[in-house]
Amino acid sequence: MATEEIIIAGIEYKVRKLIEINNFLKKENERLREENDISTNKIEELNIKIEESQKEIFKFTLANTLEIEFGVEEGRKRIDSLIEEIDRCIEVLGD
Numbered sequence: 001m002a003t004e005e006i007i008i009a010g011i012e013y014k015v016r017k018l019i020e021i022n023n024f025l026k027k028e029n030e031r032l033r034e035e036n037d038i039s040t041n042k043i044e045e046l047n048i049k050i051e052e053s054q055k056e057i058f059k060f061t062l063a064n065t066l067e068i069e070f071g072v073e074e075g076r077k078r079i080d081s082l083i084e085e086i087d088r089c090i091e092v093l094g095d
Helices: 002-070 072-094
Strands: none
Touching: 002 072
């Protein structure tokens, strides 16, 4: 009888330890999910900043190219005419 009680006590101890480990792992899993969400949001924000920066670089490159090729005033005129043409295209596509 004593042997059975020792075996049962050992099983109960192991079950309690498994429950503790399971609870710890659930908490750790939740913490890691939250950390993952935060990291994912940061990555999305950084990707948006990268896209904006690439657009700015393109604008400056285009402006510098036009300025070098045509001069400041002529470059501005070309940019303005390109913007007007883009606006007309948007209007046509919008209809």
